[in-house]
Every structure is written in structure tokens, then in C-alpha cells.
Amino acid sequence: MSTHTVLLPVASGPRIRAVLGELSRPHRGSAAVAVVVLVAGAAVSLLVAPLLGEIVDRVARRQGADAVLLPVLGLAGIAVVQGLLAALGVALTARFCETLLAGLRERFVDRALHLPQARIESAGAGDLTSRVTDDVSAVSDSVREAVPELARAALMVALTLVALAVLDWRFLLAALLASPIQVWTARAFLGRSEPLYTAQRIAGGAQQQHLLDTAAGLSTVRALRLHDRHATGIAERAAEVARLAVAVVRLHTQLFARLNLAEFIGLAAVLVTGFWLVGSGATTIGTASAAALYFVNLFTPINVVLFQLDAAQTALAGLRRLVGVADLRRPPEPDEPATVRGARVRVRGLTHHYVEGHPVLTDVDLDVAPGERVALVGASGAGKSTLAGIVAGVHAAGSGTVEIGDARLDDLDADGRRRAVTLVTQESHVFAGPLAGDLRLARPDASDDELLAALDRVGAGGWARALPDGLETVVGDGGHRLPVVAAQQLALARVVLTDPRVLVLDEATAEAGSAGARALEESAEAALAGRSGLVVAHRLTQAAAADRVVVLDAGRVVEEGPHDDLVAAGDRYARLWEAWTGARGGEPAPSPRS
């Protein structure tokens, strides 16, 4: 039970650096070039102020109108170089950052898709989804905007300070008068904004989750007339988000007010210094003007640095969550993966629990002979789906062993397991994109003909060919919607393509409602042909058609044997069978298999 939510890990600073370092190693060269270009760009732009100062000086020295031409040409030249370097700098930084980002997100998705299912579920489905969507996009945005801007602005600030010192070290000293306020503001601000952003992210996530849940359950909401409750819930969440946004703005405006104070103090100090230096003949009016212009031009980059540092905090939170997952080890693959021979299933001493102290399976033994069909039946909640999932390698067993053929499930690598066993449940998912793409998840190298053949085999060829673009029709989220029966047939077609030795069906035909189930049972029959089958079924016609029936009760195997024997034994299964047939007038319809 997800009563105890354990969120997925969040990375520490050193781990983030380590992972980013590792991912960026192959791109170090391009990073270096990007830095050089950025520095050069910033350096060139610093020449503007002295050139303007030179013009002022030439005017002050009364060198005539034409004397300004030379520095003006210099300005034009700078403009050209600056434009080129800016264009190059943006492209190069982006190349480095984006490639790094792509590497990170790919690694993240790789690890995310390899997380054990139980781990994802105990974190709550929303945790991983929000990392995949929100955090990836927050980090991307920041890489796209914040990082280059921050780099440019920080360089500008540093180089301008150097340039001030070159003009006269006393100008630098004057300018630095502003910095205590700036540093103090930055620290106070960053300290206070962090918790606000955390609160914002939580509120945003809650809002998103609520909306998603409402949107997914709209018809239930309508049927039970829960509109008001949901509307109120969403309004409350939205108001919370707005309140936090307002609090953030408050903080930002306070920050800018303090920065304005710092700007004034620094500017006044530079002007007074200029006044004093010009008065004492230590410098020219032009230099004083240049110093003042330098300082005025510092306003924007300093604001940018602080602002982007702040934005980087949000990104950092996202990055922590991304790297937290990206840094996980892939579940270890066996060094020498076993190869599956044979198609039997052998389960011994299987015990499992989701919640400590609440065992769901206890000491379960189960055998399926090659080519045999075993039905797994039992009361709702008995643990059938859990057992099915463990046999298919979807859940890790608490303890006990599962063997497919002569190999332990744990000794198989991903590919071996794929060929060994497949699980189809009533929970269908049509993957977004072309229908062919969905099917190729099961066998990436399948030709179109093979795909169609698989669809034909499960009775889906008809509707698949009738789709507007055939196999290329975009299905799933945002595409053509497939009815439940079709979606389930698609799942069975995937099985045909994967061609596993063992097929586990967990009420694969139930979701279609009883009337749609029949068509699906034929499809399932086709998919089962030639494989060992473990079939979880409440529809006992399926059990009657199986070679053997295993009855599970409260997590234990309580009966097993051929259908007729169990009926004759007059115990649990017989009671189930009686309930089933009693309602059907004692005479079940012929099973599809006979």
C-alpha cells in the first residue's frame, strides 16, 4: 500500500558535479572554445567606454571635428566584432549546454525506465512523471536562458571591474563601495527565496495532480455530482499558487530596491572620485566620463547575475531530482546471462509483501509444464495478480525462486527475460505515436508485413488496415483513440511479435466488459498458441478449458489439479465453480478451446 510514500532520491551537490562532469567530459573541447569566445566578446565590448572617453578627450582638447572620426571607426569595428562574437558565442554555448542536457535527460530516462516497478509505485506515480516533465523542462529552460546569460553577465562584471582598475585603481575602489550591499542583498535574498521556491514547486505539483485527476475522472465526477468539491479543490490550489507567486514578487521587488541603493552609492562614489581626480589633475575628463559610463553599464549585468543566480536555484532543485534518478545504478545484469531452454515455469517458496507485516503471498509453489495451460483462480485480493507479476519478472519477489525453462529469472538479462516471458494485464496502454512504432517496441526490427501478420493473428488486422493511415496512423495520447478491445488486441499482437516461451495473462480480457471479453478471448487464444500459459481468470470457462487449475486463497495455494478433479473434490474450487455455473443454468457454454 502506498501508505508509506518513499520519494525517489535527490542528489547532493557533489554527486551533481560528478555526474555533470562525467557527462561533459567528451565535450570539453567545445566548452573551452565557447568560453574563449564569450571572454573575447566581453573584452571587446569593454573597449567601448575608453573609446567614448577618447572622443570626449579629443573634444576637450579641441582637436577639431575630424579628430573624432578615428575613435568612431573603432566603435564601428567593435560593433562588427561584437556582433560576430555574440552570434558565435550563443551558438557554441548552446551546443555545449544542450548536448550536455540531452545526455543528462537520456540517462535520466534510461534509469527511470529501469527502476523497479515497486520502487516507482512506492514513490507515487506523480513523482517520476513530474521529474520527467517539469524538472526536465525547468532544467532545460535554465540551461537555455540562465546559464548563457549568467556567464555573459558575470564576465561583463568581472572585466568591467578590471577595466575600471586600469583607468585608475581609485575608480575601482569607489565602485567596490557598492559591493557590500550587493553581496549582503544577494545572500539574504537567496536564503529567503529557496524555501519559497520549494513551496511553489509543491503547490504547483499538487495543483497539477489535482487537475490531472479531475480531468481523468470527469465522467465519475459528473455521475456523482462532485463538481463543486473538485472546483473548490482546484480553486484552492490555484489560489495557493497565486499567493506564493505574489510572495515571490514581493521578495524580488525588495531585492531590486536594495540594488538601486547600491547603484546610487557606487555611482556617486565614482563621480566624486572623478571630480577629485580631475581636480587634482590625476586624470582627464574623458577618463572620468569613461569610468562613469562603465559603472552605469554595470547595472544591468549585476542585476542579471543576481536574477539568474536566483533562477538557477529553481533549476538546481530540478537538477537534484534529475540527477538523483540519473545517478542510480541500473539494476545489475548478470555477468554471464543464462539462456532459456525449455518453456516450463517452476516457482518455489515464493513469499511477498507490499507492506511490512501484511504478506500477500506465502510460500507459494507453482509449476507450469512446457506447453501446458494453467489457470490461476481465487477470491479477489487473493494475490493472483501479484503472483502473475512476479512470474513475469515485473515485480521482484520478496523471497523464493522463479525459473523459466532451466534458468532462474534472476540469471537472465533483459533480452533473455523478454524472450522468456511476457505479461499482459487488463491495464492497456497504447503508446503515443504511429501504430507501427507501438508494435516495434515489442520487436524493433520487425517489417511492416510481420506487424500486419501479428495483428491478423490476434484478429486485429481488420481494424488496423481500416485506420486512416494504416500502420502509420498516430495512436495513443493525442492521436487516434482505440477502443478498449482494440487496445487489448494490440497488447496481444505485441506478444505475438515478442514471441516469448511463457505467456502470463492477468484478466487480459476483463476490462472490455463482459460482452467484449469473448472477442478478446479468441485473440488471447491465438496469442497463447504454442506457449506455456499462466492465465489468471475470474471467468471460469477459461479455467475449465485449462489443463490444470491452481486455486490461490489469501496468498497460499490451497488446491491444484485438473478442473474435473477439483470439481469432484467438492472444496473451494468446486464452490467457485458452483457459483459460476449455478448462475448459468448449470450448463456452461462450450469453451473456446474445445
Next chain:
Amino acid sequence: MLAYRGRIAAGGVLFSTHQAGEALVPLLVGVVIDRAVAAGDPVALAGWLAVLALDFLVLSYAYRFGARQSWYAEAWADARLRRQVAGRLLDPRGGGETGRLPGELTGIAVSDAKRVAELQVALPILIAGVAAVAVTAVTLLAIDLSLGLLILLGTPPLLWVVQLVVKPLEKRSGAEQERAAQAAGTAADLVSGLRVLNGIGARPAAVRRYRDSSRQALGATLRATRAEGGFLGTVQLANGLFLAVIALVGGRAAANGDITVGQLVSAVGLAQFLIGPLQMFGFVSARLAQARASAARIAAVLSAPPAVGAPEDGVAPGGVGPDGVGPDGVAPGGAGRDGAGRDGALPDGDPAAGPGELSVRGLRLRRPAGGSGDRSERRSRVDPATLEAGDPGDGRHDGDDRSSNDGRHSTGRLGSDGVDLDVRPGAPTALVAADPEDAAALLAVLARESGPGDGRVTLDGVPLDAWPPEVARGAVLVAAHDAHLFPGSLRDNVMAGAPETADPEPAMAAAAADQVAQTLPDGHDTDVSARGRSLSGGQRQRIALARALAADAPVLVLHDPTTAVDAVTETRIAEGLAAHRAGRSTLLVTTSPALLGQAGTVTFVVDGRVHARGTHAELMADDTYRAVVTA
């Protein structure tokens, strides 16, 4: 948007003041250079520094209040838009979600609302940008006519260049965003299908698929950033050259003695200051384009026609009242319909207070292919209640009685057929549909998710669609077989539709959900995770059923409530259900024999028409029926 006009104006004025203050800074620096530094006058220095301080004070406060005005407006506009989208989705008449999956709807309510709300800030900034350019121009004109003219005449071409470069960039970044969104969408889709991926062992294939789409996104992004680099470079080049021209003209003027050295410094400073607002124009115009696209998506949801009710009582955008009732929840009756709903006035009283007699007449479950149905065929009809049940030889009483048409299998004529059905207090009534689509169509009409067409559905004599949908649903509860559980405790879920003081136990016992609570770690307080995924399939279904029973509606319609439970539990539920609903109206839409055995009359529908009617035991003699229910 218009609701915030005042705030936008105030924000615009304050931001403009801020920009003007910023523009004054280089001007004042020039003045200080002239009057104090060049003249060596300490008194002037002190005086002008005081003016500078004043300027900073003004610009700082103007920004502070302007920013608060605008961003507060943004935050609340954002929340308001989200409420409106949610309000439309939650409108009892439905239709807002048509054709869109939950993820997309959430995206519209969150991201698109945010983009539109951002206009609250973008517009004042735009106003301020214009003001900044104006102030700069005026100041420059005051310094020197030719310089001022240069800036005034130079700015438009500069802007034009910026626009010229922004356009293709916008296009590119649109394509890039799409690719990036696609990659993100792929990831989210794979994660939500993880259980299925696991089942077929397709994790590695899924990882490869994501890598492909991520690489494509990367390619698109890099192309777009090259364009962006070009844009930035062009802007810098244009600005730099403009500065050089100003320096040239200004420098010559100063050399000729037309302006002072300080004024030259001011002019140059102002020209540099101008770069800020100019770049802002590009930023704002990109935002405007995004906001327009987002606004269109929001409008599409808000103006989606309701699923029930004719367009003329369509939902005004966001005009749904807090109680979810539209201005006129009554669907105009179809032609030939009598009863209270006809004149558009609400019938008196509460439909939930009546005895709960539901009657369906001539309801067509299949859309006629083209053309309006010929109503003349709806002539005198045998009252279904008087029908003798079950005549397996030829069960098509209903169809045959009125079949003046001989082509009942041609889709064009199917429209003339319809289903009659009565649900009365007492033992449950049942309906078996050979085709699940027929059942779905009937359920949609009873749930007021779609209109009855030219059929007639009445509750205690009043047409069901005379009531606003949410009122009708209070009287007729249709519980879907895949009903959604919401996050919260088990008890919260069961009690979701019930009066607050009700006791959940009887309903839970009837649905065999008491046993679920017993096996779960925290009993009734166990958290039901998103979509009830931590429950077994049968547990989930039983809780949904208990919820439907606990709501205690006068008419309860249950669709396949036991598909996920075992036969013994199903029998227990069938009995519990019948006992719990004794004396009330219940319709079971199912093919489960265990449930059908508890029903009084069973109506069997084939091809959208009533094929036979009788008790379950009687109908079992019909081969078609038997095949459907025992398969």
C-alpha cells in the same frame, strides 16, 4: 483580460516612470561631468548628486509598485483562467473535454493559462518601452536637434531590423518547442505505460525510442540556437553601429561647440540605455505570439459546445456559476416531445424526491446514417410492460410489431428502431446488450451525457432532460464499470456521493467492500493512491460499487459492476445488492448471469433493438441470449 485593464494601465504608468528615471541617470551623469567635474565646482557636485539620489528614489519606488501591480495581476489572472478552464471541464453538461486526453487538458489549464496571464506583465513592459524611447528622444532633442532627430529617425529602422530577425527566429523556436515537447511527451508516455513495457520486457526498446526523440529535439534546438545567435549578433551589431553614428554626430557637434562635453556623455549614455527597451520589444513580441496561441487553445475549451443541451443554451466562456449551473440548464425538447421541459421552464420540485419510476421509450441506440429519422414511424406501440416475456422462437416482438420497414439491417433504416424500457421500484431490472456499444449508448443517455434524440426518457412522468443534468444525475445515478477512484482514504471514496451523515457500512457490506477494508493494512483509513493502483482489480471495483450504493440515488444504474471479482464474491454481491436496493429502482446493465438472476425483468437488446424480454430463467431458453450471457 479586460478585467485587469486598470492594473495594466497602472503598471504601464509606473514602469514608464521607472524607465524615465533610468533614462535620466546617464543624463544626470553628463550634467555632473559638465557642471561639477569639468567646472571643478563642489557645490554643484553635491547639488546634482542630490538630484541623482532623488532620481534613484523615484525610479526604485516606481519599479517596486509597478512590478507588484503587474505581477500580482498576473498571478491572479493565472489562477482565474485556471478556474475558468476547470469550471468549463466540470460543467455538468460536459463536452469541454471532448477529444482531449487528461494530460492535454491539464496542460491547457496550467501552461496555457500561465502564458496568457503573462500578458499582465508583458503589456506594461511594452508601454514602458515605448515611454522610454519617447523620453530619450525628447531629452536628446533638448540637448541637440540633430542628435534627437537622429535617434528618432534611427530607432524605427533599428526596430524594423530587430523585427525582421525575430520573425524567422519565432518560427524556428516554435518548431523547436514542438520537438522538445514531443520528446517530453514521449518520456511521459513511456513512463505512464511502464507497467505494459515491463510486461513485454520492452524497457531497452523504450529507452532507445526516447533517445531517438531526444536526439531529434537536440538537433532542432541547435538549429534554433544558431538562429538565435544570429539574432543576438544582429541586434548587437545594429546597436553598436547606431552608437558609433551617435558618437560621430555628437562628437562633431561637441567639437564644433554646439553641445558641451557633458551633453555628449549624456547622449552616448542615453543611446546605450536605449538598447534595453529595444531588446525588450523583441522579447515582448515573442511573448505576445505565444500568448495568442495559448489563448486560442483556452478559448477552444471554454467555447466547446456542451455534450447535452442544444447549442443555444451553450456555455458562455467561463460563465458557469459557482454551483455549476448554467444560465439555462434545460435542453430544448425535440420535436414531438411533450412534458414539462418543452417551454424551457424548470419543472417544480426535486426529481430525487419522487418514487423513481424511469421509463424509456423509442430510444435509438444507433445514430441513423444521414437524414433525419422519420418520426411518422413512431406510431402506436405495444406497452412493454404488457408484453409477454420470452418467446424464444421469434423474440422480435417489439420490432415486428411496428416494422413497416423491411430493411432493418440496413443502417439507413435502423433509426426507426428504438428501445423501450421501464425501471420501477422493487426488484432490480436488467438490460443485456449483445453489442457493448448499445449498452454504452443507453448509459450515456441515462447519465445525461448525451441527449435522447427523438426518443423519450422520463422520470416519474417528467422528461429527464427537462432537468439540468446535475439535477437529473442526483435522481438517476449511472455508475460506470471503470469508475475512477480519487485520492483519499477508503472511507472518503465510499462516501464521496453520499450524504455526510450516512453510514458507509451497509453499502460496503452489500458491495463486499467490507472485506476489502478488513484485508487492507489501515482498514477504512487506508489511502487509495492515484487511480486506486495500490488495490487489486476486484478491490477497486467493489469500492466503486460501494460508493454508488452509498449515494442512495432513487434510480441506480449499474454497468457491469462485477467484472473483476471472482464468482463467489460476485454471488455475494448480487444478493447484497438486490437486498440493499430492495424497494428502490435499480437497472443492471450487464451480461453476468449471477446479477441477472437477481433481476425481475430482463430486456435483451440486439442490434439496437429489443430482441426479447422476460426473466433471466425464461430468457435462458433463447439461444442468442444464452450465448451472450454464458460466454
